Amino acid sequence: MSQATIPAPRSGYNRSKSGGSKFELAAWLYMRLSGILLVVLIFGHLYVNMIAGEGVQQIDFGFVAGKWASPFWQIWDLLMLWLAMLHGTNGMRTIISDYAEKPATRMWWQIILYASSLTIIVLGTLVIYTFEPCPAGADPSVLASFCTAD
Amino acid sequence: MTTEIAEPASKVELPSHLSGDAGEIPSFECTIRIARFVPEQDEEPHWEDYQVTMYGTDRVLDALHKIKWEIDGSLSFRRSCAHGICGSDAMRINGRNRLACKTLLKDLDTSKPITVEPIKGLPVEKDLIVDMEPFFQSYREIMPFLITTGNEPTRERLQSQEDRARFDDTTKCILCAACTSSCPVFWTDGQYFGPAAIVNAHRFIFDSRDEGGDLRLEILNDKEGVWRCRTTFNCSEACPRGIEVTKAIAEVKQALFTRAF
Ligand code: HEM
Ligand code: SF4
Ligand code: FES
Numbered sequence: 279m280s281q282a283t284i285p286a287p288r289s290g291y292n293r294s295k296s297g298g299s300k301f302e303l304a305a306w307l308y309m310r311l312s313g314i315l316l317v318v319l320i321f322g323h324l325y326v327n328m329i330a331g332e333g334v335q336q337i338d339f340g341f342v343a344g345k346w347a348s349p350f351w352q353i354w355d356l357l358m359l360w361l362a363m364l365h366g367t368n369g370m371r372t373i374i375s376d377y378a379e380k381p382a383t384r385m386w387w388q389i390i391l392y393a394s395s396l397t398i399i400v401l402g403t404l405v406i407y408t409f410e411p412c413p414a415g416a417d418p419s420v421l422a423s424f425c426t427a428d
Numbered sequence: 429m430t431t432e433i434a435e436p437a438s439k440v441e442l443p444s445h446l447s448g449d450a451g452e453i454p455s456f457e458c459t460i461r462i463a464r465f466v467p468e469q470d471e472e473p474h475w476e477d478y479q480v481t482m483y484g485t486d487r488v489l490d491a492l493h494k495i496k497w498e499i500d501g502s503l504s505f506r507r508s509c510a511h512g513i514c515g516s517d518a519m520r521i522n523g524r525n526r527l528a529c530k531t532l533l534k535d536l537d538t539s540k541p542i543t544v545e546p547i548k549g550l551p552v553e554k555d556l557i558v559d560m561e562p563f564f565q566s567y568r569e570i571m572p573f574l575i576t577t578g579n580e581p582t583r584e585r586l587q588s589q590e591d592r593a594r595f596d597d598t599t600k601c602i603l604c605a606a607c608t609s610s611c612p613v614f615w616t617d618g619q620y621f622g623p624a625a626i627v628n629a630h631r632f633i634f635d636s637r638d639e640g641g642d643l644r645l646e647i648l649n650d651k652e653g654v655w656r657c658r659t660t661f662n663c664s665e666a667c668p669r670g671i672e673v674t675k676a677i678a679e680v681k682q683a684l685f686t687r688a689f
Binding site: 298299300301302303305306307375376377379 | 617655
């Protein structure tokens with residue numbers, strides 16, 4: 279066991295007062311509530327995709343297209359996307375404030391985090407809602423086989 | 429330096445027909461490995477081994493005394509009561525936060541060196557002595573005193589046994605910092621209030637005679653307050669007073685919810 283170097287004396291406490299904000303309370307509660315929902319959503323998702331029916335072999339473009347044709351799976355996946363992304367983003371925010379030592383470093387990590395989360399949430403939502411397996415007027419050579427089967 | 433005979437187990441000289449082998453205290457050799465750091469001469473802490481002959485009734489504190497008094501007088505550590513009450517001698521013994529005065533050597537594995545380090549997360553001043561100021565600053569911030577309104581009563585403020593029992597556990601804190609300095613969240617940037625401050629806020633928040641609960645809850649609702657707790661239970665494990673620290677923190681979180689909704 280080697281002794282770590284002694285950290286430089288800290289410049290005391292410089293907590294910025296959050297002044298009556300309930301944000302941390304809400305975030306704490308959200309992590310637990312979304313966690314409970316995610317257990318159901320994620321394991322339901324894994325079961326339906328990998329175990330039910332023909333199992334993992336069944337997953338292809340057509341399988342996904344079939345699922346998203348139903349509003350049930352659209353809402354399921356949308357919930358999973360939003361709950362998990364906000365949960366994961368908030369979890370990463372916690373980890374960044376644990377590990378980033380300089381305020382500037384912390385700010386940059388947070389900017390990267392929030393930007394990437396936003397991108398994924400927006401793109402994911404668009405994919406779920408605008409997904410069109412057989413776009414009208416597309417070159418038939420690039421379409422899935424079931425689009426041309428008439 | 430003289431090598432002298434170890435202090436006898438009893439100061440009373442018993443006549444040989446009364447003293448037998450029965451009450452003899454076993455002695456053993458052990459190695460104490462201490463993280464030494466003298467800011468004037470060391471760049472960083474280094475381990476130093478000390479061989480000592482100790483007795484079955486000795487604690488880690490006795491070993492430290494023996495080293496300081498008989499081997500190296502420059503060894504520095506805090507202690508005052510030597511009986512688990514003042515909270516001065518919390519240190520990392522074999523990697524765990526404990527009071528040196530409450531840790532019997534015979535309960536440790538004496539076949540291997542026993543490591544003794546300062547508690548983590550606070551700046552080391554010398555050897556086992558750390559700067560406790562950040563710890564006490566958090567303690568002061570939660571206002572650890574009775575807050576009331578109205579006139580002072582002419583007699584003591586009475587309280588039912590049930591009301592007293594509500595916060596009994598958290599009255600036992602001796603402010604040793606074993607809990608706060610065992611908390612990985614406190615280790616990160618030292619801004620977290622830490623378990624000890626929350627324990628002492630709990631002691632007043634749940635006291636029926638106190639009227640400052642709301643103020644304290646607001647302070648602990650801070651982003652460096654109870655919400656930084658990740659329930660790792662290090663604090664409960666470290667507390668030499670057996671306080672259920674994590675439970676106390678959870679009760680403060682609960683009180684914040686009750687207040688919010
Ligand atoms: C399967 C259901 C899940 C449950 C029950 C769950 C539960 C939780 C809870 C309760 C916390 C808070 C821990 C604390 O404050 O001490 C947490 C933290 C976290 N979660 Fe989840 N979670 C789940 C799924 C996910 C998913 C899918 C992601 C990724 C997108 C994720 C990423 C994180 C991260 C990054 C943290 C922060 C870790 C930390 O504080 O050290 N979790 N989770
Ligand atoms: S709660 Fe226990 S470990 Fe923490 S300061 Fe008080 S006595 Fe020490
Ligand atoms: S010396 Fe007082 S608690 Fe150990």
